[in-house]
Amino acid sequence: MRRTTASIPLALAITALSAGLQAEVQTQTIEYEVNGEPHTGYIAWDDATEKERPGVLVVHEWWGHDQFTRDQAEKLARAGYTAMAVDMYGEGKSADHPKKAEAFMKEANSDMEAMKTGFRTAMKRLQEHETVDPDRIAAQGYCFGGAVVLNMARMGLDLDGVVSYHGSLGSPIEAEAGDITARIQAYTGGADQFVPAEQVGGFVQEMHAADAEYMVKSFPGVQHSFMNPKADQYAEEFSMPVGYDEEAANAAWKGTMRFYEDIF
Structure with missing residues (x-):
């Protein structure tokens, strides 16, 4: 039976409205250890409801855990999720120059098992949060x-x-049929020099061979790092082939929200 607002007692409607007006995004910085090394996480959630909701891990660009990553966690919180901006480098390290960022990234990528341990540790901390349904977890990452x-x-x-989002689609790990249980979405730029068309094609072939449920969306003419509003600043300061694209960013975000509504 369809319920109309007219059927709700006035006192209840006023109470619900007041609660909605008072609800806001809550944030918490947490410290956790991975193999004895300190890491910093940032959790965001909306206190409009006390019900458990899905959790989303947010993984930073090669610059490290930064304000952009935290902003994305808060954006997810406003959409009804509890999100945790994770720290894959440890000690809250972040780079202010591409050479330092590349060094951090290469070090992290040099040991996939250690990376998996770090990710799983952050995932466990998110699952333990009082607002999270531990059986409903997703992850999104940038670059x-x-x-x-x-x-x-x-x-x-x-x-x-x-x-x-504009992440490398190639990998030293080649999934085989049955390995992948997560559903996958990948958004990339058609003009991304870091993720060329051959890499996109290779990813499609890999996902097909792995019998994965996946989607790849390429935005024509769009460069690397199109989700980050600071990309234009990086392009100018460091002569990097990157660029923010508001239209692509909005389309990717809307697609992500539809994806989460579907899987959860």
């Missing part, structure tokens, strides 16, 4: 983080879904 979440799916982690 380096996009590659991370795809590799976690390749390694068979128990995730409902992963979303990669």
Whole structure:
């Protein structure tokens, strides 16, 4: 039976409205250890309801755990999820120059098992949060983080879904049939020099061979790092082939929200 607002007692309607007005995004910075090394996480959720909701891990670009990553966690919180911006480098390390960022990224990528341990540790902390349904977990990542979440799916982690934004689609891990249980979405730029068309094609072939449920969306003419509003600044400051694209960013986000509604 369809319920109309007219059927709700006035006192209840006023109470619900007041609660909605008072609800806001809550945030918490947490410290956790991976193999004895300190890591920093940032959890965001909306206190409009006390019900458990899906949790989403947010993995940073090659710059490290930064404000952009935290902003994405808060955006997810406003959409009804509890999100945790994770720290894949440890000690809250972040780079202010591409050479330092590349060094951090290479070090992290040099040991996939250690990366898996770090990711699983962060995932466990998110699952333990009082607002999270531990059986409904997804992950999304940007640039380096996009590659991370795809590799976690390749390694068979128990995730409902992963979303990669302008992440590398190639990997030293080649998934085989049955390895991947998470559903996958990958958003990439058609003009991304870091993720060329051959890499996109190779990813499609790999996912097909692995019998994975996946989707790849390429935005024509769009460059690397199109989700990050600071990409234009990086392009100018460091002469990097990157660029923010508001239209592509909005389309990718809307697609992600539909994806999460579907898998959860």
